[in-house]
Amino acid sequence: MEAQFETxxxxxAEARAIWDDIVPGAPRKTLxxxxxxxxxxxxxxxxxxxxxxxxxxEHARKSRYGxxxxxxxxxxxxxxxxxxxxxxxxxxxTINAGQSWSYNKPAxxxxxxxxxxxxxxxxxxxxxxxxxxxxxxxxxxxxxxxxGRGWTIRPM
Amino acid sequence: MSDFFDRLAPGxxxxxxxxxxxxxSIRAFCEASLDYNPLHLDDDYMQGSxxxxxxxxxxxxxxxxxxxxxxxLTDWAYAADAVHRRLETRWLAPVxxxxxxxxxxxxxxxxxxxxxxxxxxxxxxxNERDETVAxxxxxxxxxxxxxTSP
Numbered sequence: 001m002e003a004q005f006e007t008x009x010x011x012x013a014e015a016r017a018i019w020d021d022i023v024p025g026a027p028r029k030t031l032x033x034x035x036x037x038x039x040x041x042x043x044x045x046x047x048x049x050x051x052x053x054x055x056x057x058e059h060a061r062k063s064r065y066g067x068x069x070x071x072x073x074x075x076x077x078x079x080x081x082x083x084x085x086x087x088x089x090x091x092x093x094t095i096n097a098g099q100s101w102s103y104n105k106p107a108x109x110x111x112x113x114x115x116x117x118x119x120x121x122x123x124x125x126x127x128x129x130x131x132x133x134x135x136x137x138x139x140x141x142x143x144x145x146x147x148g149r150g151w152t153i154r155p156m
Numbered sequence: 157m158s159d160f161f162d163r164l165a166p167g168x169x170x171x172x173x174x175x176x177x178x179x180x181s182i183r184a185f186c187e188a189s190l191d192y193n194p195l196h197l198d199d200d201y202m203q204g205s206x207x208x209x210x211x212x213x214x215x216x217x218x219x220x221x222x223x224x225x226x227x228x229l230t231d232w233a234y235a236a237d238a239v240h241r242r243l244e245t246r247w248l249a250p251v252x253x254x255x256x257x258x259x260x261x262x263x264x265x266x267x268x269x270x271x272x273x274x275x276x277x278x279x280x281x282x283n284e285r286d287e288t289v290a291x292x293x294x295x296x297x298x299x300x301x302x303x304t305s306p
Contacts, residue, residue, distance in 0.1 A: 007192040039188075046188035047223035048175060053234065064237070072240050073226040076219045080190035092194045093206055096218035098292075100244035151246075155206070 006085050015086040019129040019154040022088060022119045028133075030115040033081040037109035040070045043077050069106035075146050078107075078137055082115035089133070093155030097130070101148030105139075112140040120149065129154040160236045161273050161298040164263055170277065172228030172259030177216050179253045185220050193217075216251040221259075221281050221290040228259040229277070229294050238275075238298045245279070245292035256284045261294065273298040 006012070044054045052059035053069055060068045083089060107113065114137070121132040131154055136147040175181075186192050194201045195215055202211050222245055233240045251257055264276040274297055281290040 005190055007186075007190075009192050009194060043188040043223075046181070046184045047220065047227055048173065049223070049227040049230075051227075051230065051234065071223075071226060071230060072243075073219075073223045076189045076191075076223060090193070092201070094193060095195070095206065095209070096247060098244075098246035099219070099222060100242070100292075102242045103240060153206075 005080075009090045009092050012085045012090075013092060016091050017088045018091070019122065019131065022122055022131055022154075024119045024121050026118060028087060028117040028119070029084050030082050030117055031084055033078065033113045035070065035074070035078070035081075035107055035109060035111045035113055037068065039077060039081075040068075040074060040107075040109060043074060044071060047073075065106060067108065069108050072101070072103045072106070072146065074107050075101060075135070075137055075148060078113055078115065079135065082113060082137070083117070088131075088154075089152070091155055095153040097151040097153055099148060099150040101146055103146045104144045107137070107139065107145050111145075113145070114138045129156065161238075161266070161275070164266060164275060166263050166265060168263040170228060170232050170261035170263075172224065172231075172261070174256050174258045175220075175224050177220075177251055177253055177255045177257060179214070182214065182216055182220075182253065185217050185223075189217065189219065191217055191219070211250055213252060216253075216255075218247040218290070221245060221247065221251070221257070224257065225259045225261075225279050225281060225290070225292065225294070228261060229279070229296065232261075233296050236298070238296050240294070241274075241297045242295035243279070243292060244294075245290050247290050249283075249287060249289045251283065251289050257281050257289060264293070272300060 117135040120134045134149045137145040182196050202213050229240045259281050261277045261279045264278045267274045277294040279292050
């Protein structure tokens with residue numbers, strides 16, 4: 001999956017909805033994604049998190065989780081892994097103003113993750129164009145992994 | 157016999173580990189998160205104006221703050237056999253290559269509900285100039301001792 005990921009966010013920029021086009025309530029297109037141990041550990045290293053629940057199989061097996069898990073904040077990766085190139089979250093200049101997330105169960109290596117996502121609201125404040133998006137990630141059992149909202153300032 | 161939850165009190169501090177921000181750490185976060193927004197990669201682009209905001213150079217992902225706050229909270233919760241349940245944050249100032257940021261938390265309140273026990277924690281992230289760059293609130297669950305579900 002990562003090998004095919006388009007890292008040039010300018011490409012396809014014209015295909016993405018701008019603030020004027022975004023319809024609160026309308027679902028965003030999403031893609032299923034198989035979460036690998038390699039992707040989990042790459043994310044963990046990027047924030048300096050080497051907790052044995054993410055790296056030590058024996059430690060994790062003896063824990064309340066019974067095996068390796070992903071950290072709660074793995075949704076940071078999942079947001080881009082589960083959305084297509086024309087998703088407006090990729091628009092260059094998108095500024096993250098804040099987020100809130102609730103966690104139900106941990107994601108695990110090998111999980112097939114799906115995302116239900118939409119813009120929830122949009123407004124103008126102090127000359128800035130805001131969109132609130134909400135998101136729910138599910139595993140292959142349709143159990144909720146986590147749910148969250150984000151506030152972004154859209155490019156002008 | 158009291159356990160860890162019983163001994164917690166409002167005002168108790170939680171200390172996170174310092175994190176040095178560099179172009180390399182930002183690049184690593186791009187690769188790990190798949191967030192390749194030019195805000196984090198392209199100095200020329202960042203010389204421009206973003207509505208009412210001008211950055212003058214690349215900035216760290218706001219979500220790196222989120223990941224580092226999560227690491228502090230999970231390190232604390234796992235050690236107490238507790239479960240990190242919620243994190244809400246706002247970004248107050250940009251973080252740039254060369255900055256060193258450190259998360260911290262302070263117990264705000266304890267709550268016992270019908271089925272579980274909860275701790276609300278004020279969290280923040282400061283840079284080396286003691287400026288607060290992110291602030292928020294977290295919720296950690298301390299399951300009853302006979303509960304096993306994560």
